[in-house]
Structure formats: structure tokens, C-alpha cells
Amino acid sequence: MKSSRQDLGKGSVPKLVLGLAVPAMIAQFVNVLYSLIDRVYIGNIPGVGDLALAGVGVCGPIVTLLSSFGTLVGLGGSILMAIRMGEGNNATARKVLANCFLMLVGLSALLTAGFLICREPLLRCFGASDATFPYADTYLTIYTAGTFFALMAVGLNYFITCQGYSTVGMAAVLIGAVANIILDPVFIFALNMGVAGAAAATVLSQFLSCAFTAWFLFCKPPIRIGLCRPDFPLMFRVAGMGFPPFLILATDSIILIAMNAVLQYYGGPEQGDALIACATIVQSCMALITGPMLGISSGTQAILSYNYGACRSDRVRQAARCVLRMCLGFTVIMFVVFQLLAGQIVRIFTSDASLLELSAWGLRVFTLGIIPLAVQYARVDGLTALARTRTSLALSLFRKAGFVLLTLALPAFFGARAAFYAEPLADVISACVSGTVFVLVFEPQLARREFHAAEQLFRED
Template identity: 30%
Template sequence: MSVRTVSSQADAANPLGYEKEGKLLVGFAIPCIISMLVTSLYNIVDQIFIGQGVGLLGNAATNIAFPLSIACTAIALLLGIGSATNFSLQLGAGNEKRSAEYAGNGLCLMALFGTVLMAVTLLFLTPMLKFFGATPDVLPYAEAYTRITALGFPFLIMNTGMSKLILADGSPRYSMMSMLIGALINTALDPLFIFGLDMGMTGAALATILGQIVSFCISIRYLFHFKSVPFSRGCFTIDGDRTRKIFSYGASACFNQIAMGVVQIVLNNTLAHYGALSIYGSDIPLACAGIISKVNMIFMSFVIGISQGVQPIIGFNYGAALYRRVKKSYLLALAVATGLSLAAFACFQLFPRQIISIFGTGSEMYYQFSERYFRIYMFLTLINGIQPVTSNFFNSIGKARLGVFMSLTRQILFLLPLIVIFPLFMGIDGVMYAGPIADGAAAIVCGFFTVRELRELTRLQQKNEKTN
């Protein structure tokens, strides 16, 4: 059977092959954005209520625990996006049985990895939090919070990973609702547990895991209602070859999260060390950086939601050899992400104090540091949509190694060395200036590889047109 015949059948059978790219992007990206916002909301809602009910040390504690949240997201995206990408590529090529096998393999891996991470965290909790940068004053708060949230890691990883498979199956609204309901439960229980029952950090953690468990139960229900493929018991096994391909296609998104976690750990320790040598002390920079990281997560939720929403569109059409649709879908996603980046840039530059005030009050020195950190570190937010969309684009078309490289450019190749080197000469201000320089360098690298790949897509499309 020729490629053109396969793609023609895909066109007739699946809207991903014939519906307008803009309509598909809206339909898939909006639920992804909301799902990503919900993931961010778990952390941000806790941060707001903890800031109001516990104070600065509580905010610093959630920042210390944040790398573990990043680890959960990294594992979920490794297995969720890896499974969903293989699912989409096989579905686009007409291989329904293999699509189902990749989905089942991915779900088994999610359960396994979530359980292992929970066990490791509980066994090595205190040394782990100290390694993440906890000061003696912050450590008890971080322990109380993380000891409970660790119990929810398997549910969080499975729900986040399953949401990508549900999306790839063509049910973005269901994916969104499973995440949204859990976040609403977390938001409702936070004030009850923190203020009403006076449970402090423990209450915030309990609210978080209860919301995650409910979301997990909703997602599990969908396993019995997949639209594109039927499941059998044999699908739910771990196969070495399928696992390797899942890791390969999910590595880009995973490594991006791991890089964020590594940077966060180094950043926490750098801020604590150089903060102690400055007029701010160590706890103010830790608390402020934690808040700004969570606020940036809101912006990145839009960008990453767009990049994930376009994944099944690009993956299906690339598998069906519809290269013009692949190119158009990518450029459209990039344009939307850039527009949102400009809006975020304006907010970060114009309203830093107002944003920080949402998370509780502090001294004038606290606000002074926060405003400078916001305006300098986030100065090139306006181009931060390029790297996530481009990284996921390469991943979606099966070029996993290039996708991984793109995902590591900002965090590992540029930001991490700069965070270490600049403070040696500039003190704590060096951390702030490392951000925009890394952003600019990453955008240049992504632009180079993108132009090359778009030319290749044009060549493939012209070759197909001549053949047919």
C-alpha cells in the first residue's frame, strides 16, 4: 500500500487529517492549556494559602519541595508524551493494534515509576530536602509538606500521563475535566484545612493529594471508553522495544523538566549562599524565587499546553505523510505561543509588585528584591515560546534526539553554567542576569534548526506531489 493511499484513508477516517489546522489547534490546545494550568494551580494555590496562613518560611518550604513536583511531571511527560506520540504515529499509519499496545505499555510504566519515586522520597526525605537547599528554619516546614505529598506521586504521575493519551485519542475535553475537577477540590480544601482546621503545611499537602486521587479516578474510567482503538488484557504489559521507543519520544519533554529541576536545585543553593552574603539574607531570595517560579509556570502552562495540543495533529499528519499540514500546524502554534509570550512580558515588567502581593506580605526589602528579580530574570520572556514548541515539534515527527537537544538548550547548556559563573563576579545579581542571556541563546539555536527542518518538510511535500 502506498503512502498516499494510507494518508488518504487517514484523511477520511480521522479529523486530524482533514480538519482546518486552526480549528484543530484551538480544540486540542485549549484543554491542554487548562490541564497544564491545573497542574500549576496545585502548586500556586498551595503557595497563596500557605503564604497567607503560614508565612515566608512556608513559601520557602514549597520552593524547596518544588524539584520533587518537577520530577513527577518529568516522569509523567516521559511516559505520557512518549506513549501518546507512538500512539498517534501508529494510528496515522493505520496500525490500531500497535497503538493500543503502546498505550497499555505506557500505563504500566506510569504505575511502576510513580510507586518507586514515592518510596525513594519517603526513605530519603530529610537528606533530599537539605540537598535541595533547605535552611534549618525552612526544613521542618518542607518535611511536613513533602512527607504527605509524596503519597500522591503515583496518582499524579498516572493522571498527568494518562491525560496525554486521552488527548491523543481525540478527547481533549475529558482530559481537561479530569485535571480541573481535582484542582477545584484542592482549592476548596486548602482554606478548610489550613485555616479552618489549623493544619498549616500538613493541611495544604492533604488537600493536594485528595485532589490528585479524584483526578486519577476520573482518568482511569476513560480506559474503558477509548474511541480510536480497542484494548485487550495483552496490551497491559511492559515490552522492551516499546519501552525504548516510549522513552525515546518522551525524552524531550522529560529532560526539559529534569533540567528545570536541576536548575531549581542549583538556583536554591546559589540564592541561599549569595543571599546570606547580601543585604537580603538567605530566606528572602528563596521565598521570592519560589513565587516567581510558580508565576512563570502559569505563563509556561499556556506555551507548553500549545506545544502539547499540537502534538497529535503534527504526529498524525507526519505519520500520514501530509507534510504541508505538519508545517502549517507548527507555524501556527509558534505564532500563538509568541503572542502569549508578549502578553506575559508586559505583565512581568509592569506589575511585579502586584503579582508578588498575591502570595502574602513582606518587608520593603522583600518587595524590592522581588521586583528586581522579576524584571531582570524574566526580561526575555517575549521569546520563551520558541523553545518548548520547537522541541515538541521535533519530538512529534519522530526526531527524538533533536527534540531532546532542543529541550536542554536553555536550562542545561546555557542557564545552569551562567547561574554558577555570574554570581562569582556579580553576587546575587548574577543569578538575575543569567536568565535573559540563556533565553536569547536558546532562541537562536532553536531558530537555526527550525529553518532547516521546515525546508526539509517542503522538499518532502514536493516529492509526494510529484509521485502522486
């Protein structure tokens, strides 16, 4: 297979950002299609579509949490590896990749066992009713059995992109997504497997993506997967670097859990399942915004990290500006699309008139703050790329804590539907805070890096 590699330390920064961001956007968009396509087909299962959709929606937090562990290792390790590559220290870069591979293997085994054992109380806690539990239990059991493939496909892909092979990283995700699109209708409808077929198709698709990703990293790039003894201090550092983006994804699960529980509680027996089905549709559509935007902000982190390691502050500044502009441009377009076409978009999930009307309203509300959200993504991931993990972690926690508090508080005063306003309110507030913090710490961080590099060079002389 022929693959082009981009040199992160040379050439036009805007072209580099575009070259990494566009494939990463596409990869993340396609990655979102895994759950989106499942939910589209599940929502259209004759007779039980709405209940099955609500059941799979209850599984959403666990599915998100499982994949976020791949991001914890992959994004944290790839940032550290890119910095070492920028320093010209390829030996340590190889050691980082080898230890991250071991981390993914160990985490997949622990998570598979843990979630299979605890799935019933977790699903009940997360909002599964007697009517939706059978669908949720079936989907989660099969999906969790394929955790190894999911974590490897997500985690290892970052190490392809950070070496400049953005199109290969995109191809790895496309392989799985195309397979899922083909297999879903076959398993769900042709083989009459229903929800079990959706989960089986997803696991098989993730296996194909995982196999391609592992093959490439074992055989092709300059920094390949190798065997080594576990370096636990290095593993802890990788986890520390990857914790802020992991927290962003993992706390999405907490928000989904809180929202499902709140909607079930305040909606009651009459509206609870319908509101959860609505939230499932809305959150699936929202992922079409946050997924690609994460592709822009995280997919371009390698440029910031590499040039930060090489003490090229001018290129770091230019890349940070380009990333923010891309995020803002993308969210402006998506805001217009979702506000104008909400009814047509949710129609692909359901034909039920009342659920369609409710979901269109929920989607318009949920996306009111997506333009400010671009600032949050670009600035938090930018600070993570510069190894400011504590700062980015604090900003992530601030947004997620506000989101959860608003999700819990608003329905208590204004009814169950008010939970949908938590997203735009949290997005606007956190964007203001993150933008301000970034302005205050960005330049001092670059100055410190240049000072320490000059000091080290002086000592060597």
C-alpha cells in the same frame, strides 16, 4: 458523559490547532494552580508564612521532577500512538497505551519508595536551612505518598488529548484544580493543619483527577487501556520519544536546585531564606507562562504526529506555523502583564514589604526573555512530534546547560541577585539556536518521511 472528538486528519488546520491548544492551555494553567494555590495560602499562614513558603520552595524541584516522569511516559507514548493512528494501525496504538499504563504503575512505585527514603539528604542538599527544613519535610513526605495519583493524572491525560478529546483532558485537570482550591483553605486554616494541610489537599485533588482520567480511558475512547504482556523494546522507544520533553521539565528541577543552593550560599544567613522565598514566588509566577505555553506546544503535537504519520506534509507545515504564532501571541501578552503588574501579582503571596519589593524586581527580570522563549517551546516540541528526538534533546540540553552555568557563574561575579538574570539570557540564546536548527532540519525530515512511505507502498505493490 458526552464528549466531542476532533478528526486530526481532516478539516481546517488552524481550527484544529485552536481546538486542541486552548483546552491544553487551560489544562496546563489549571495544573500550575496546584502548586500556585498551595504557595499563596502557605505564604499567608500567620506568623510563619515566609519560612513555610521557603520550605515548600525547596520541595519545588522534587515535585517538578516527579510530575515530569508522567510527561516522559505520557507525551512519548501519545506521540507514538498518534503516529500509529495516522497510519491506520490501531492495534499497535492499543499496545502502546497498554504498555505506557504499565510503565506509569512501575515508575510510581519506584519513585515513591526512592524519594521517601532519601528525602532528608535531598532537602538539605537542595537548600533547606534549619529554619525551613521542618516545613519542607512535612510537605514532601505527604506529597510523595501520593505520587501514584500525580503520575497517572499527568501521564494518562496525554492519551485522551491525542485521540482528539481535548475538552475531556481539560475537564480531568479542572476536577483536580477546583478540588484543590476548595480543600486548601479548609485543610490549612479551618483544620489548622498548616503545610501538612496544603500537601494533603493536593494529593486528594490529584486522586480525583486520576480517577476521572482512568475511568475515561478504560471505558470511552476508540483506543482504550487494556492488559498486555510487557513489551520492553516498545517501552524503551516510548521513553526515547518522551525524553526531550521530560528533560525540559526534569532539568527545571536542576535549575531550581542550583538557584536555591546559590541563593542560600551567596545570600548567607541574613538573606538566604528571603532570596529563596523570592525565587519561589518568581518561579511560581513564571509557571503561569511556561505551563500554558507547554499546553500549546505539547497539546498540539498530536496534529503534527498524526499528519506526519499520514504523510500529509502540507498540514504539518501549516500546523507548525499556527503553533508558533499562538506561542508568540501568548508570550507578548504575558510580557506586558508581568512587566506592568509585577507588584500587584506578587502581593497575593506575601504582605512583607521587603519581600514584596524584592519579588517584584525578580519577576520583572525573570520574564525579560519570555517572547523568544516561545520559539524554543514551539520548535523543540515540533521536532519531537516528528520523531526527531535526538535533535530536540540536544536543543533542550543546550538551553538547560546554559541556564545552569549562568545561574552558577553570575552570582560569583555580581552577587546573589544576579542569579535571576540567568533565565532571560538563556532564553534569548537558546531561541536563536533552536529557530535556526528547526529551519535546517524540518523540510528534510518531511521529505524523508514521504520517501520512506512511497518506498514501502512500492514494495507492497
